Amino acid sequence: MSDIDDRDDWIDDPDLAPTEEELAEAEALAHALSRGTVKNGLEDAFPDDAFETAGLVAFSHDGGALSDAKLESILEGVFEEARPRPVEAPIPWWKRWMLPMGFASVGATAVVLFVLFRGPSIEGPVALPAPDGALLRAQAAAATGDDRDALDAQMGSYRGAVLAALEDRYAR
Numbered sequence: 001m002s003d004i005d006d007r008d009d010w011i012d013d014p015d016l017a018p019t020e021e022e023l024a025e026a027e028a029l030a031h032a033l034s035r036g037t038v039k040n041g042l043e044d045a046f047p048d049d050a051f052e053t054a055g056l057v058a059f060s061h062d063g064g065a066l067s068d069a070k071l072e073s074i075l076e077g078v079f080e081e082a083r084p085r086p087v088e089a090p091i092p093w094w095k096r097w098m099l100p101m102g103f104a105s106v107g108a109t110a111v112v113l114f115v116l117f118r119g120p121s122i123e124g125p126v127a128l129p130a131p132d133g134a135l136l137r138a139q140a141a142a143a144t145g146d147d148r149d150a151l152d153a154q155m156g157s158y159r160g161a162v163l164a165a166l167e168d169r170y171a172r
Contacts, residue, residue: 029050131158
């Protein structure tokens with residue numbers, strides 16, 4: 001079925017708005033008749049015999065003669081379409097690598113400078129307090145199975161001294 005059969009009311013209403021396909025056909029045919037050539041991309045926009053039929057009708061009207069103004073406008077259009085576009089030269093391979101290599105070298109330099117000039121992050125080992133004799137005696141007594149509570153009390157005070165030394169060092 002064709003588009004005409006699908007639209008039953010086209011005969012009854014001459015003011016019916018044209019479809020997109022009909023508008024594309026009209027544009028392609030108008031361009032082809034005014035220039036004598038079919039516009040690129042519009043070859044399939046109108047029926048095969050439409051261009052030949054319209055050309056015969058136009059030729060029968062004036063014998064195919066064009067006015068000087070029409071020839072000038074066609075010539076200007078041809079020159080405008082034929083104007084060469086500027087060609088961009090390809091970028092040499094070494095220029096494509098300059099920017100990424102520049103960023104990489106700047107980044108590496110920044111890392112080296114940061115590592116060299118940031119100063120030592122740790123000032124040396126932390127001096128932890130040495131366990132006293134009471135802690136050692138409590139450990140020996142707990143090892144033989146004696147007083148476990150004395151070891152817990154001595155370990156609590158020693159842990160407090162170790163944590164205080166670590167806090168002094170790292171809480172700055």
